[in-house]
Amino acid sequence: MKRLLPLYVIAIYAFLHVPLLILCGFSFNSSKFTVWEGFSLVWYEAMWNDGVLAEATWNSLVIAVVSTVVATAVGTLGAYGLWKKNSRLLSGSMYLSLVTPEIITGIAMLATFQWAFRYLHLQLGMTTVIFAHVTFSMAYVLLVVMARLRTADPALEEAALDLGATEWQAFRLVTLPMLKPGIAAAALLAFTVSFDDYVITALVAGVDSETLPMVLYAMARRGANPVVSAISTVIFVGLGLLIVVSERLQKT
Amino acid sequence: MMRLRAFFLLPAWAFTLLLFLAPMGIIVVYSLQTKGVYGGVGEPWTVENYVRLFDPLYGVILLRSFAMAGAATFGCLVLAFPLALYISRSGTRKTLLLNLVMLPFWTSFLVRTYAWMFLLRDTGLINSMLLGMGLISEPLPLLYNDGAVVVGLIYGYLPFAVLPLYSNLERLDKGLLEAAADLGAKPWEAMLHVVLPLTAPGMRAACVLVFIPSLGAYLTPDLLGGGKSMMIGNLVQNQFTSARDWPFGAALSLALMAVVMLLLWALLRRDCEEML
Amino acid sequence: MRRRVFAASLAGLGCGRSRQSRLNVFNWSAYVAPETVPNFEREFGVKVRYSIYESNEEMLARVFSGNSGWDVVFPTHYMVPPMREQGLLVALDPAQLPNRKHLDPAFVRPGLTEYAVPYMWNATGIVFNKKLQPTPESWADLWRPALRGKITMLDDPAEVLAAALRKLGLSLNSRNPDELRAAQREALRQKPLLRAYLNSEVRDQVVAGDVMAAQLWSTTAQQAIDAAPHLGFVYPREGFPVNLDCAVILRESPRQELAHAWINYLLRPDVSARVADSMRTATANLAARPLLGAGTRDNGTLYPSAEVMARAEWFETMTPEVQRLRDRLWTEIKSA
Numbered sequence: 033m034k035r036l037l038p039l040y041v042i043a044i045y046a047f048l049h050v051p052l053l054i055l056c057g058f059s060f061n062s063s064k065f066t067v068w069e070g071f072s073l074v075w076y077e078a079m080w081n082d083g084v085l086a087e088a089t090w091n092s093l094v095i096a097v098v099s100t101v102v103a104t105a106v107g108t109l110g111a112y113g114l115w116k117k118n119s120r121l122l123s124g125s126m127y128l129s130l131v132t133p134e135i136i137t138g139i140a141m142l143a144t145f146q147w148a149f150r151y152l153h154l155q156l157g158m159t160t161v162i163f164a165h166v167t168f169s170m171a172y173v174l175l176v177v178m179a180r181l182r183t184a185d186p187a188l189e190e191a192a193l194d195l196g197a198t199e200w201q202a203f204r205l206v207t208l209p210m211l212k213p214g215i216a217a218a219a220l221l222a223f224t225v226s227f228d229d230y231v232i233t234a235l236v237a238g239v240d241s242e243t244l245p246m247v248l249y250a251m252a253r254r255g256a257n258p259v260v261s262a263i264s265t266v267i268f269v270g271l272g273l274l275i276v277v278s279e280r281l282q283k284t
Numbered sequence: 285m286m287r288l289r290a291f292f293l294l295p296a297w298a299f300t301l302l303l304f305l306a307p308m309g310i311i312v313v314y315s316l317q318t319k320g321v322y323g324g325v326g327e328p329w330t331v332e333n334y335v336r337l338f339d340p341l342y343g344v345i346l347l348r349s350f351a352m353a354g355a356a357t358f359g360c361l362v363l364a365f366p367l368a369l370y371i372s373r374s375g376t377r378k379t380l381l382l383n384l385v386m387l388p389f390w391t392s393f394l395v396r397t398y399a400w401m402f403l404l405r406d407t408g409l410i411n412s413m414l415l416g417m418g419l420i421s422e423p424l425p426l427l428y429n430d431g432a433v434v435v436g437l438i439y440g441y442l443p444f445a446v447l448p449l450y451s452n453l454e455r456l457d458k459g460l461l462e463a464a465a466d467l468g469a470k471p472w473e474a475m476l477h478v479v480l481p482l483t484a485p486g487m488r489a490a491c492v493l494v495f496i497p498s499l500g501a502y503l504t505p506d507l508l509g510g511g512k513s514m515m516i517g518n519l520v521q522n523q524f525t526s527a528r529d530w531p532f533g534a535a536l537s538l539a540l541m542a543v544v545m546l547l548l549w550a551l552l553r554r555d556c557e558e559m560l
Numbered sequence: 561m562r563r564r565v566f567a568a569s570l571a572g573l574g575c576g577r578s579r580q581s582r583l584n585v586f587n588w589s590a591y592v593a594p595e596t597v598p599n600f601e602r603e604f605g606v607k608v609r610y611s612i613y614e615s616n617e618e619m620l621a622r623v624f625s626g627n628s629g630w631d632v633v634f635p636t637h638y639m640v641p642p643m644r645e646q647g648l649l650v651a652l653d654p655a656q657l658p659n660r661k662h663l664d665p666a667f668v669r670p671g672l673t674e675y676a677v678p679y680m681w682n683a684t685g686i687v688f689n690k691k692l693q694p695t696p697e698s699w700a701d702l703w704r705p706a707l708r709g710k711i712t713m714l715d716d717p718a719e720v721l722a723a724a725l726r727k728l729g730l731s732l733n734s735r736n737p738d739e740l741r742a743a744q745r746e747a748l749r750q751k752p753l754l755r756a757y758l759n760s761e762v763r764d765q766v767v768a769g770d771v772m773a774a775q776l777w778s779t780t781a782q783q784a785i786d787a788a789p790h791l792g793f794v795y796p797r798e799g800f801p802v803n804l805d806c807a808v809i810l811r812e813s814p815r816q817e818l819a820h821a822w823i824n825y826l827l828r829p830d831v832s833a834r835v836a837d838s839m840r841t842a843t844a845n846l847a848a849r850p851l852l853g854a855g856t857r858d859n860g861t862l863y864p865s866a867e868v869m870a871r872a873e874w875f876e877t878m879t880p881e882v883q884r885l886r887d888r889l890w891t892e893i894k895s896a
Binding site for chain 2: 038040041045048049051052054055058105106107109110112114116117119122125126128132133134136137140141143144147163164166167170174199200224228230245248249252260261263264267271272279
């Protein structure tokens with residue numbers, strides 16, 4: 033039994049990674065089809081030259097970065113506030129938003145924006161997408177930071193207060209540094225969730241806010257497309273490097 | 285004290301109120317209205333949409349969604365448990381192994397689904413290999429059926445099953461296993477009677493994290509199922525797009541959320557205090 | 561810091577409208593030639609944001625709010641009356657569209673002219689692998705048990721019901737519940753034989769041979785045939801639906817003059833011919849026909865003969881009750 037376990041683990045990791053590795057491998061295939069016809073970078077060239085793709089990637093990055101920053105800040109503060117004194121309604125709503133299927137939250141937000149736009153004369157665009165992303169990312173941040181806070185010792189803050197610190201100082205100098213790994217993990221999660229989101233973004237996006245998942249979906253819908261494989265490889269490798277780098281940083 | 289706490293909670297409240305609770309309120313309002321002639325919503329107010337929910341057709345769709353989500357959850361639990369066990373005993377390599385589990389999750393969901401389409405097609409890799417090895421004479425129809433959808437769901441949500449199980453297993457007191465061994469239990473007996481019951485909270489959390497998103501999934505059945513089976517997620521999406529029946533879609537969404545909340549309560553009420 | 565980000569994004573909201581003149585066009589995929597948009601940009605000295613969609617529903621969902629930001633979109637003809645009823649469209653100014661005279665009168669439909677300009681059209685038929693003997697000629701051929709697992713139908717309720725209705729010899733715009741149920745029974749009989757319900761994505765599978773016969777639009781089919789000469793296309797004997805994609809201007813657009821100029825530009829015979837040639841589409845522009853390359857002009861798939869067109873039937877907009885019945889029938893088919 034003990035000997036089987038490592039074999040099993042290898043098999044599971046293969047299950048998880050092989051489909052992606054194969055996709056990456058075939059992105060270097062010179063032919064469109066699943067028959068290997070030779071090594072080629074032609075799809076990477078096509079990807080590089082695709083203006084729509086470039087703009088969509090840029091949009092995705094901007095949205096992800098902005099919404100991550102805002103969501104992490106709001107979520108961390110919210111988690112701390114809830115840790116001090118719980119509010120069933122707020123934490124309940126956050127958990128509810130996590131388990132509500134995306135199509136429902138997306139439609140609900142679209143309906144809200146439409147209703148608001150009747151009176152405010154705004155348009156669907158980058159801003160609406162960012163607001164939407166912050167809302168769902170925030171719940172993830174809250175989850176992660178609260179999990180971290182639960183293992184924290186309230187006595188430390190009390191000690192700081194006894195020693196004359198203000199509450200804000202107690203938060204900033206005692207609790208916050210301790211939360212750093214949790215906040216970093218939460219931020220990474222928020223970034224991933226935002227960068228990868230399709231359903232909600234597709235519903236609330238405007239003219240100028242086409243994102244990478246939207247372009248990928250359109251391309252996949254139109255049939256087998258090695259450019260999608262090329263993009264996927266780049267994302268996969270990019271994120272892999274990001275993880276390795278963040279590992280190294282955390283160790284130092 | 286109150287002012288500071290208000291400051292901390294205000295932004296979270298603002299977003300939750302404006303972009304979650306208010307939208308849900310609008311959905312409730314929509315569910316009580318009638319579909320406009322060509323789409324949109326309007327008067328008169330009616331509960332007809334809720335009455336429509338009791339049509340057996342939708343019950344069938346809900347049951348099918350439950351079955352597929354259930355199969356995916358079971359698959360995830362079975363696959364994730366040994367993996368989580370191994371990682372929890374890996375000492376220094378824990379983070380690396382965990383990150384390797386999460387890495388596919390960090391690539392786009394669409395991409396992962398696309399990778400499976402690539403593998404399962406008649407001219408895809410699996411069939412090409414099997415044909416090449418002479419094991420089959422005709423390609424197997426691996427894609428565009430319920431099985432493909434379940435595999436896609438398992439593949440997509442496996443990391444979500446691993447994490448809570450790992451978290452739970454890691455916190456287990458190793459002393460308990462030793463005590464069991466001292467009392468004469470064989471390893472598999474210890475596993476069955478000691479470890480498994482103690483991982484119940486982790487398994488419940490894993491169930492929540494896999495079952496509920498699978499229930500509302502719509503991209504996976506759409507892309508891998510060939511449009512032949514309708515899950516609840518597809519039905520809801522259909523109401524808001526081709527059927528343009530927002531009121532019924534809203535009622536359906538609220539019904540789905542009620543089911544989800546019920547499940548959450550049933551699965552997590554013991555862990556409630558800890559969660560909230 | 562959070563406050564600064566918030567303020568910046570608010571500023572961004574207002575900024576969007578005072579930027580340089582930019583026309584926002586939302587169109588079907590593969591409906592303009594590579595040079596169509598750049599040439600327009602150069603000639604009129606504006607920028608064009610050009611995005612694509614794959615279905616009317618996708619477009620309508622974005623446009624419905626009345627604040628989507630798009631100026632010109634291309635609904636299929638039966639979508640125009642609902643969009644007009646919802647107040648989404650603006651009446652076209654004939655004075656700004658002199659090139660309308662180039663249109664094929666066959667495509668100038670009643671109820672459309674005031675708000676929509678015909679652009680490209682296509683019809684639904686059967687694309688098949690020539691290895692299939694005997695070659696398909698009618699919708700009934702897609703119900704052949706021998707083809708189990710090798711047939712696909714479109715993932716579109718109107719199209720599937722249309723095929724079933726025509727197979728039964730009924731109008732594809734039938735509003736009669738009994739007729740619709742009979743069509744549904746046909747579709748349910750067919751479902752076990754189907755590989756999947758697929759739209760354009762089936763093109764690669766037909767080329768690769770995974771699928772032997774598929775219900776598909778003529779333009780998509782032609783793209784498949786271009787890639788694989790062993791494929792053929794047929795307009796079913798029992799009759800088939802016709803779709804006309806039209807250009808409309810959204811009421812919310814603050815650039816209506818520019819929008820008119822864009823549509824007028826697309827109506828130029830040479831522009832239309834270039835699109836039709838490079839993207840293998842069927843243009844509704846009569847004056848463009850002589851300018852088409854021989855491969856396109858004489859193409860029986862894209863430009864069927866009058867005799868074939870006599871079997872065609874145009875999709876009509878359904879009343880809400882009938883639409884609801886059709887949706888329900890489709891849900892039943894899908895969840896069977």
